[in-house]
Amino acid sequence: MSVGAWEPQVSGQQEESQWEFDRDQLQRLITAAASNDSLIGAIKEEDQQASRLIRLPAQYWLEESQYWSDDQLWQLIRFxxxxxxxxxxxxxxxxxxxIxxxxxxxxxxxxxKHEQLLWIRKHSNNRYLPYGPL
Known part of the structure; x- marks a missing residue:
């Protein structure tokens, strides 16, 4: 008889490891950010509920970025x-x-560019943007 350690599966871990980007959703967010500086009323309710996107690990974005142009990445930063x-x-x-x-x-x-950095500063109170903690 062997005794092992039981580790409970945290539901968030399992969901995140199986989760994939919805590129249609990202395209909707890019379009919303490109249209103006207000997201209120510019995005669907289901997209408003996708707040997990903003906190995904950097590796997810590194892998996903290959599908997007520089301008589309800038629009995601704006969003x-x-x-x-x-x-x-x-x-x-x-x-x-x-980040x-x-x-x-x-x-x-x-x-x-300098103008983009100024835009981020004007539209954010997050002191870590755009380059992260020192």
């Missing part, structure tokens, strides 16, 4: 920046998706 201020439950602090997305743009040699 997440606005979402933290305008949508309930989207605050992310140092876990914000903006890995900005890093991906730097790796592509398409770093955020």
């Amino acid at each position: 997440f920046t606005l979402a933290e201020m305008q949508l309930a439950g989207w605050d992310a602090g140092a876990e914000s998706a903006v 890995p997305l900005a890093k991906i743009l730097r790796q592509r040699k398409a770093s955020l």
Whole structure:
């Protein structure tokens, strides 16, 4: 007879490991961010409930970024920046998706421009954006 250690499966861990990006949803978020600086009324209710997107680990964004252009990644940065201020439950602090997305743009040699950095500062009170904690 052997005795082993039982480790309960945390439901969030299982869901996250099996979860995949919904690219149609991301496209809707990109479109909403590109249209104006207000997300209220610009996105569907189901998209407002997808706040887990903003806190996904950087590896998810690194893998997903291959499907998106530099401009689309900038629009996602815009969306997440606005979402933290305008949508309930989207605050992310140092876990914000903006941080890995900005890093991906730097790796592509398409770093955020001065105007984009100023836009983020104007539309966010998250002190970690866009480059994360020091």
